[in-house]
Amino acid sequence: MVDWSSTNALAVGLEDGVYLWSACTSKVTKIQDSHTFLNDIASVGWSPRGKELAVGITNGDVLIYDAATLKLVRRLGGHASRVGCVAWNSSLLSSGSRDGNILNRDLRCQEDYVSKLSGHEQEICGLKWSPHENELASGGNDNKLLVWDTNKTTPCFEFNQHIAAVKAITWSPHQRGLLASGGGTADRTIRFWNTLKGNQINCIQAGSQVCNLAWSANVNELVSTHGYSQNQIIVWRYPKLSKVVMLTGHTTRVLYLSVSPSGESIVTGAGDETLRFWNIFPGVSSGVSSYENPSLLSPNRLSIR
Template sequence: MTDVWGDSAAKRRCFKVREQRQNAAHRVSYKRFRRRIIRRGSGEAPVASTPVAAGWRCGSGFESDPVCQRLELDSPPRHVGTTHSALQGNLEETALAAGASHRGAVTPLKTLRSHSAEGKPDSENDPKPGWVWRAGAQAGSDERTGHLPFDLLDEAPVGVQGKLVRRLAAPSLLDDYYTNLLDCSCSGITALALGPCVYLWDSEASTLVASLGPTPPAGPHSVSSLRWSPDGRLLCVGTRRGEIQVQLWDVEQKRRVRCLPSHLSVVTALSWKQQLLSSGSALGHILHLDVRAPPAPVGAGVQEEGVCSLQWSPGGERLASGSPDGLLSIWDGDVAGPRSHQPVCSMRQPSAVKAVGWCPWQRKLLATGGGWKDGALRVWDSQTGTCVTSVHTDSQICSLRWAERKEWLVTAHGLPHHQVALWDFPSLDTSHRLTGHCQRVLHVALNPDETQIFSAGADQRLHIWDL
């Protein structure tokens, strides 16, 4: 019996050793598998069909936003395309909440990295912790293509109406429907935000004037909105995150003059009324600040839904704000008055109200463009809240501007045509269709004399059209 029990104990020890070896082999296989996955992920860029930046591309200072609200994306459903342009054309439009501020669509030329947040400046005029002014020649090129911002890619014959005059490089332009990254001043200086930097282009001299970039140069947060002051001397820049979200720059003096009180989420839209600056956030808050006074807001309002567009009327009598859920609100011009906290009237359309513009010669009229679910160009009477006229464009409308001298409406379109359209007003008949972008046209602007149109697209190109 002793031999039998001893033999059984030996078998148990043998089985136990064999089990330990098998477990060790499984652990080694899992470790090898995990190493392969990490090695493969770190060597490849995120796929074009996802708007979420990959985890290994985030810097050490990447942190989640304190606000976790997400808004509905205004983007068509994705389809598997056969070409690279088709894949890029189906990128989702980024959610407007602070919790989704880093879910912007991945740019095909350069992926922006996140870094630690900037510290608060010791004083309003201290430029060290904030952004710095750089000469245009110091602007960095794109990592893959080597193109500098506003590099001339090709040029078409000048003088042909409606034909592309120049095609310029715009590397790292964020493919985000809910941004406002292009604006032209009354003096003809075009500001375009590329990633965390803002580049200034002189349209008359066709030269890169300078650039505004964060310190350190590889800035932590990309620009979400920018707007020139009416006199063209000040440029206001809003960012997606950080303690310093709104900055005011004196272009003539080439220095930052103010750090303005900001929101707790993405600064989505900016608009001026003389010396009054209004800013809107992803959470629906609207702040009004007098840039000549102390930094405390002189007025505020709250929209039921997030703000993705903000526009003062030419005379300053009304303020229009749009939301990603299709709400168009009209606010009284007296920002400190008793009616300043509630809109005067509100209108609805089926999709996001991102493209907004007041008619310069009929100040009560307001034009809006619908997203991909709607695609309609509408003109509203802001006093009665009724739609005066409309036309279906069968395309996503990303941006619009009025051309007063020719009485045109200029619209920039996404899927499926990727074009700039010119509409006669009030008939809303198509006057011209400017094609040349291979992805959606996110932003459009006009020079002061309305002889040229600037269009910036998700294909990271800036086109200059001759009118």
């Protein structure tokens, strides 16, 4: 599990705990907390300002850590099984579980959660808030993609066109209501949806399991990561959906993906126990980002521009 914060810290969940890596200094710090089941990590996610880190664990709890002190500040219950995905917006933290439920949590409230969303029949494996924070998309092992309104506890739209689990979800930051989703091994498609009207607008064959999707904020392109057989990373130009580049290097499926705060680089993680850094999107201005110093990133870093 990986997530790159707005303050340029990378959170990595491994078997023996959560590690934080600073892209500014290359310093690695482990969260030392032996009493909170950090050996059972199922998901990690930074808050939008990078001040809190949410860690979903296999017993169904969500742990909130202070980024400055690395201390546990909140333990949130409510799920009956592992929390495989978390997603923040500016006021809520949403968690998706193997129990099939999504819990919306407001850390300003004393209660563990403020609303429960029940619409999936199996584990929630993908969760993403829209850029305008008025819609939440969820994907499940039941092959469903659901879209939720912030003010409702029943889905606005239910899409059933995928024929495998939906883990990969991303919203376009360039067009309101434009959502992309990717299907698992039996599906191998990337589908595009208009959530203002509730219809599918396009579908492409990706050729292999779609593990992750992320839309660039700097340019109208998106990146997908894949599984068997090529374990590839593909950059797509939208709306033509032409391939900008296909990258290989991982030897097993590319399960994890996160985008840097500048929007220029991505980090990918796979079952081959490697993290790889790729410079795949153009910056918003010329020159080296003020956030990222290329000399401090991984030697596996590869640039395509």
